[in-house]
Amino acid sequence: xxxxxxxxxxxxxxxxxxxxxxxxxxxxxxxxxxxxxxxxxxxxxxxxxxxxxxxxxxxxxxxxxxxxxxxxxxxxxxxxxxxxxxxxxxxxxxxxxxxxxxxxxxxxxxxxxxxxxxxxxxxxxxxxxxxxxxxxxxxxxxxxxxxxxxxxxxxxxxxxxxxxxxxxxxxxxxxxxxxxxxxxxxxxxxxxxxxxxxxxxxxxxxxxxxxxxxxxxxxxxxxxxxxxxxxxxxxxxxxxxxxxxxxxxxxxxxxxxxxxxxxxxxxxxxxxxxxxxxxxxxxxxxxxxxxxxxxxxxxxxxxxxxxxxxxxxxxxxxxxx
Amino acid sequence: xxxxxxxxxxxxxxxxxxxxxxxxxxxxxxxxxxxxxxxxxxxxxxxxxxxxxxxxxxxxxxxxxxxxxxxxxxxxxxxxxxxxxxxxxxxxxxxxxxxxxxxxxxxxxxxxxxxxxxxxxxxxxxxxxxxxxxxxxxxxxxxxxxxxxxxxxxxxxxxxxxxxxxxxxxxxxxxxxxxxxxxxxxxxxxxxxxxxxxxxxxxxxxxxxxxxxxxxxxxxxxxxxxxxxxxxxxxxxxxxxxxxxxxxxxxxxxxxxxxxxxxxxxxxxxxxxxxxxxxxxxxxxxxxxxxxx
Numbered sequence: 001x002x003x004x005x006x007x008x009x010x011x012x013x014x015x016x017x018x019x020x021x022x023x024x025x026x027x028x029x030x031x032x033x034x035x036x037x038x039x040x041x042x043x044x045x046x047x048x049x050x051x052x053x054x055x056x057x058x059x060x061x062x063x064x065x066x067x068x069x070x071x072x073x074x075x076x077x078x079x080x081x082x083x084x085x086x087x088x089x090x091x092x093x094x095x096x097x098x099x100x101x102x103x104x105x106x107x108x109x110x111x112x113x114x115x116x117x118x119x120x121x122x123x124x125x126x127x128x129x130x131x132x133x134x135x136x137x138x139x140x141x142x143x144x145x146x147x148x149x150x151x152x153x154x155x156x157x158x159x160x161x162x163x164x165x166x167x168x169x170x171x172x173x174x175x176x177x178x179x180x181x182x183x184x185x186x187x188x189x190x191x192x193x194x195x196x197x198x199x200x201x202x203x204x205x206x207x208x209x210x211x212x213x214x215x216x217x218x219x220x221x222x223x224x225x226x227x228x229x230x231x232x233x234x235x236x237x238x239x240x241x242x243x244x245x246x247x248x249x250x251x252x253x254x255x256x257x258x259x260x261x262x263x264x265x266x267x268x269x270x271x272x273x274x275x276x277x278x279x280x281x282x283x284x285x286x287x288x289x290x291x292x293x294x295x296x297x298x299x300x301x302x303x304x305x306x307x308x309x310x311x312x313x314x315x316x317x318x319x320x321x
Numbered sequence: 322x323x324x325x326x327x328x329x330x331x332x333x334x335x336x337x338x339x340x341x342x343x344x345x346x347x348x349x350x351x352x353x354x355x356x357x358x359x360x361x362x363x364x365x366x367x368x369x370x371x372x373x374x375x376x377x378x379x380x381x382x383x384x385x386x387x388x389x390x391x392x393x394x395x396x397x398x399x400x401x402x403x404x405x406x407x408x409x410x411x412x413x414x415x416x417x418x419x420x421x422x423x424x425x426x427x428x429x430x431x432x433x434x435x436x437x438x439x440x441x442x443x444x445x446x447x448x449x450x451x452x453x454x455x456x457x458x459x460x461x462x463x464x465x466x467x468x469x470x471x472x473x474x475x476x477x478x479x480x481x482x483x484x485x486x487x488x489x490x491x492x493x494x495x496x497x498x499x500x501x502x503x504x505x506x507x508x509x510x511x512x513x514x515x516x517x518x519x520x521x522x523x524x525x526x527x528x529x530x531x532x533x534x535x536x537x538x539x540x541x542x543x544x545x546x547x548x549x550x551x552x553x554x555x556x557x558x559x560x561x562x563x564x565x566x567x568x569x570x571x572x573x574x575x576x577x578x579x580x581x582x583x584x585x586x587x588x589x590x591x592x593x594x595x596x597x598x599x600x601x602x603x604x605x606x607x608x609x610x611x612x613x614x
Contacts, residue, residue, distance in 0.1 A: 140589070143554045306444060
């Protein structure tokens with residue numbers, strides 16, 4: 001019934017604009033069923049992925065709900081100037097960067113260590129059980145995880161403060177103490193993601209030829225020799241690629257968790273670009289200002305992501321695609 | 322005999338013991354918070370307020386559950402979450418499954434251009450405000466569509482499924498083409514049934530995304546009657562944080578912490594039920610994602 005899918009040999013476009021148009025039209029006609037299937041996807045990306053990019057022009061306007069995006073007055077770089085000259089700018093920049101860097105540096109080794117330790121387990125059921133349990137936090141929502149953090153650190157009932165009190169030290173109000181915020185954020189992130197991120201390293205380890213280990217055993221190698229001389233060198237390419245990719249997405253702070261855990265007492269260390277945009281832009285209805293801050297963050301994040309992707313490909317990795 | 326014994330003793334190395342200990346600790350640390358909040362939710366108020374709960378419930382009772390379930394806020398939020406998750410996941414899966422099909426065809430019209438345009442969106446994230454404006458200009462605020470449409474396709478999952486389709490054998494499709502089957506029939510009757518494992522993996526991620534979604538409903542819904550569980554939980558969390566001073570808590574009232582944790586346990590039940598089956602697909606999904614290239 002249909003010609004779609006049959007491999008019609010399309011005339012190769014040989015010069016001439018008209019001829020290329022004809023050829024494109026034939027191609028479209030041949031693929032019309034596929035194109036129909038593609039319409040919802042196309043609409044989705046145009047409206048919800050490229051549409052907001054158009055909405056970004058309000059960063060250069062004074063947007064108000066009453067005049068709409070188109071009719072609002074152009075103000076050039078006013079909002080950017082206001083942002084860059086405000087003391088908030090450097091604070092947000094520092095907080096976002098530090099949370100990202102700490103999370104990367106302190107969080108990065110844990111999944112690798114977990115994967116190596118799991119690989120050394122000889123009892124199968126134990127290995128499987130630990131691995132299965134280690135994914136559990138990935139199934140919990142950020143609200144639940146934040147709630148657990150608040151409960152555990154509570155100055156009155158919290159188990160950690162009870163432990164501190166039992167050891168004879170002063171109780172700490174962790175969540176209103178700015179010096180604790182980054183530690184709490186990073187360590188809870190490690191807790192929540194270590195099992196999930198170990199999966200990739202486990203797979204890399206599974207790809208190592210067993211004959212390497214057997215040969216080493218014959219030569220009388222100890223376990224630590226095998227770890228440092230076989231396992232780690234074999235998964236080093238994976239480690240490097242993961243590090244480059246993680247550096248690229250470093251600025252994507254889990255702002256939902258920050259939003260749930262911070263309070264006016266800890267804004268000075270906890271406030272990041274996204275939470276600031278949410279508070280100043282959305283809650284206080286400064287849409288244009290919020291969009292300008294968001295645009296700045298997006299550009300910085302994009303540059304970082306694109307360069308890490310470039311390096312990952314240079315290193316022989318797959319990059320993000 | 323003696324030799325044998327010595328051999329088995331030598332097999333239990335110091336490293337092995339330490340390793341087992343470390344991993345056991347890790348497993349305990351992972352599971353403990355879940356056990357703890359369950360214990361709090363089942364304990365007497367006085368014990369919770371004094372912070373006596375460590376592992377098991379003390380003064381066992383289900384008052385917190387009774388209270389949470391009798392108040393209409395949590396049951397309504399629960400039904401909302403079920404509805405949003407079911408509708409959202411269904412739309413996600415349908416759109417992703419259909420969209421990946423043309424993209425997987427090497428000679429599809431404009432394939433390179435479309436793929437580039439789609440991949441670019443992974444790098445361009447315009448941020449909270451422009452996304453909010455689009456949803457608001459389309460009149461979707463305060464409707465279920467605000468939760469479902471703006472993230473109807475996750476690019477990463479789309480690319481995963483696309484490469485899954487690409488790795489599928491061509492011969493079945495060619496046979497169907499010879500029989501005169503349309504693309505629609507090939508997709509729905511041949512490709513999709515063969516893609517069940519991949520669909521299960523990406524479906525799991527979509528499901529978890531909707532079930533645990535908190536920020537999107539928070540900004541797109543103003544009507545408290547429409548709140549899903551996670552937003553209600555967040556309100557309880559703020560309340561319990563402010564009310565955690567024991568002097569403020571009426572001794573006869575239930576500890577806000579117990580009610581909050583009862584709600585958390587209720588919200589985790591479906592997740593923990595699918596967990597044993599889902600974790601296989603979960604690991605597979607992560608691997609599909611990292612192998613895609």
